[in-house]
Amino acid sequence: xxxxxxxxxxxxxxxxxxxxxxxxxxxxxxxxxxxxxxxxxxxxxxxxxxxxxxxxxxxxxxxxxxxxxxxxxxxxxxxxxxxxxxxxxxxxxxxxxxxxxxxxxxxxxxxxxxxxxxxxxxxxxxxxxxxxxxxxxxxxxxxxxxxxxxxxxxxxxxxxxxxxxxxxxxxxxxxxxxxxxxxxxxxxxxxxxxxxxxxxxxxxxxxxxxxxxxxxxxxxxxxxxxxxxxxxxxxxxxxxxxxxxxxxxxxxxxxxxxxxxxxxxxxxxxxxxxxxxxxxxxxxxxxxxxxxxxxxxxxxxxxxxxxxxxxxxxxxxxxxxxxxxxxxxxxxxxxxxxxxxxxxxxxxxxxxxxxxxxxxxxxxxxxxxxxxxxxxxxxxxxxxxxxxxxxxxxxxxxxxxxxxxxxxxxxxxxxxxxxxxxxxxxxxxxxxxxxxxxxxxxxxxxxxxxxxxxxxxxxxxxxxxxxxxxxxxxxxxxxxxxxxxxxxxxxxxxxxxxxxxxxxxxxxxxxxxxxxxxxxxxxxxxxxxxxxxxxxxxxxxxxxxxxxxxxxxxxxxxxxxxxxxxxxxxxxxxxxxxxxxxxxxxxxxxxxxxxxxxxxxxxxx
DNA sequence: GTAGGGTTAG
Numbered sequence: 001x002x003x004x005x006x007x008x009x010x011x012x013x014x015x016x017x018x019x020x021x022x023x024x025x026x027x028x029x030x031x032x033x034x035x036x037x038x039x040x041x042x043x044x045x046x047x048x049x050x051x052x053x054x055x056x057x058x059x060x061x062x063x064x065x066x067x068x069x070x071x072x073x074x075x076x077x078x079x080x081x082x083x084x085x086x087x088x089x090x091x092x093x094x095x096x097x098x099x100x101x102x103x104x105x106x107x108x109x110x111x112x113x114x115x116x117x118x119x120x121x122x123x124x125x126x127x128x129x130x131x132x133x134x135x136x137x138x139x140x141x142x143x144x145x146x147x148x149x150x151x152x153x154x155x156x157x158x159x160x161x162x163x164x165x166x167x168x169x170x171x172x173x174x175x176x177x178x179x180x181x182x183x184x185x186x187x188x189x190x191x192x193x194x195x196x197x198x199x200x201x202x203x204x205x206x207x208x209x210x211x212x213x214x215x216x217x218x219x220x221x222x223x224x225x226x227x228x229x230x231x232x233x234x235x236x237x238x239x240x241x242x243x244x245x246x247x248x249x250x251x252x253x254x255x256x257x258x259x260x261x262x263x264x265x266x267x268x269x270x271x272x273x274x275x276x277x278x279x280x281x282x283x284x285x286x287x288x289x290x291x292x293x294x295x296x297x298x299x300x301x302x303x304x305x306x307x308x309x310x311x312x313x314x315x316x317x318x319x320x321x322x323x324x325x326x327x328x329x330x331x332x333x334x335x336x337x338x339x340x341x342x343x344x345x346x347x348x349x350x351x352x353x354x355x356x357x358x359x360x361x362x363x364x365x366x367x368x369x370x371x372x373x374x375x376x377x378x379x380x381x382x383x384x385x386x387x388x389x390x391x392x393x394x395x396x397x398x399x400x401x402x403x404x405x406x407x408x409x410x411x412x413x414x415x416x417x418x419x420x421x422x423x424x425x426x427x428x429x430x431x432x433x434x435x436x437x438x439x440x441x442x443x444x445x446x447x448x449x450x451x452x453x454x455x456x457x458x459x460x461x462x463x464x465x466x467x468x469x470x471x472x473x474x475x476x477x478x479x480x481x482x483x484x485x486x487x488x489x490x491x492x493x494x495x496x497x498x499x500x501x502x503x504x505x506x507x508x509x510x511x512x513x514x515x516x517x518x519x520x521x522x523x524x525x526x527x528x529x530x531x532x533x534x535x536x537x538x539x540x541x542x543x544x545x546x547x548x549x550x551x552x553x554x555x556x557x558x559x560x561x562x563x564x565x566x567x568x569x570x571x572x573x574x575x576x577x578x579x580x581x582x583x584x585x586x587x588x589x590x591x592x593x594x595x596x597x598x599x600x601x602x603x604x605x
Numbered sequence: 606g607t608a609g610g611g612t613t614a615g
Contacts, residue, residue, distance in 0.1 A: 036606095064606090067606060068606075071606070096606095097606055098606095100606070100607080101606065104606080104607080130606095130607090131607070131608095132606060132607040132608095133607090134607090135607045135608050136606095136607070136608095138608085139607095139608085165607090165608095166607095166608070167607045167608040168607090168608080169608085170607095170608040170609065171607085171608050171609090172608095173608090173609085174608070174609060177609095196608095197609085198608055198609045199608090199609085200609090201609045201610080202608080202609045203609095204609095205609065205610070232609095233610075234609055234610045235609085235610090236610090237609095237610040237611065238609075238610065240611085241611090267610090267611095268611070269610045269611045270610080270611080271611075272611040272612060273610080273611050273612090274611090275611085275612090276611075276612070298611095299612085300611055300612045301611080301612080302612090303611095303612040303613085304611070304612045305612095306612090307612065307613080333612085334613080335612050335613045336612080336613090337613095338612090338613045338614060339612070339613065339614090341614080342613085342614055345614080370614085371613060371614050372614080373614090374614040374615065375614050375615095376614095377614090377615090378614065378615065381615095402615095403614070403615060404614095404615090405615095406614095406615045407614070407615045408615090409615085410615055411615095437615085588615090589614090589615085
């Protein structure tokens, strides 16, 4: 509405200034504005009526109106109509604007091949593409998943002198980022002669997509400090995954507050990224608050919230929300079902899991993909039904992938099944010889049953193949500063006090019945050394520091880059009991909410 | 007439 009004006022201003122009010219402008508003509102009937009037007035071929008419039909999903209109006139007589409109029309209707065919034809007719043409075609590269094609277009655009155009620069950053070519995206961004908010937002998004979250946050502050650019809601959406990844609740809250303060639109995109961020920060209550206040809830928003509950151990709430979503007539998509099956798996809800999996096609019209199968394998593996899981894999409609075997290998580690673990790991080492995780899991399986020679053999193999495992660490945010701890770390300036606090906590939990579970030490050392090593796992250092420095109210939140070990899990339950504090720990994919001696995961993770 | 946004198993 506002847009239409501003267009109308522009028209008035323009008309005033050019009062000596011919009447027909003023009318064609008027038609242009009206057509534009039909495109914006996608009002098909009004547009067709307008087209007829344009035809009667003899304006159809007007250099400004024809491209808009083409765009109108394409926007309303009638790209064939747009093509008919295009074919009505000799191609050589049509300007680049008309050609680009139809190219764009094909892309908007997800027909990238037709777009490229038309581009080829355009070049053959000697029509020179402009920056708009290149922007449009770069979008098509993302659809086709082809960074090579993007590179070709980049060199064509450079030759044609359009490479410094902002829209070409920004499209290039976007397409390279979307296709996983971070180096090229960065090269375009760094080499750009000018950058605007879109360039920064695209680069921040590229970092987030490629899981370069630190870079994402760094760019976000650099953009404001060095360029003085103010983020908008798209920038916020691009940086929120980074807040979630690091569990930086305060930063995430600041983003949320910024949206509200600047009155930026809180649409479904912003809504779902906020829900995800709060969930990843172990705060499902605030995630739900955002979810609950959204006017319009689409499938992605529902999916985010279901995942948010599941991630935080609230499996019943997750499944209840799934029911509610269906009652509201929202059709789940395949991601929703991945999330729901994963909730069943993590919550040990085997019966519900089977029921949902078996009804996927009939009830939701969704054919199971590899992700769904992986959830089922994980679900069976977790409850120790390893053989059933293996049979399930054999009976699958699809070829098992490394991820399927990986799911079951994880279960073999939990249930110390050496025989199956070995078999699977050998398959996996062939399928993905560069994935360090497989070596580590197999080595842990050997360690858990004391096969130290095999542990050593795998370590040597990893060294030979140049693979390293990422060292475990935990971190905590205190007063906007992040404190990172490695296992047995003594590098923190407050280290002495932290270890004193740990000793004190050790005494308290021992009185509450703690017995160290030394089987979780995967090293061939003496029993006493094992006990000592357990006490200084990184999450315990972070907890001790948190208890000393976090505000006295509210939960203490810690994030960790690996799974919490079984012994720490027991110890932390008791720490929550003796200190009467809620402790929230995020591991690689989910949360443990420790309260009064128990954990939200129900010891099942 | 152009460019940038949310959910996904292990």
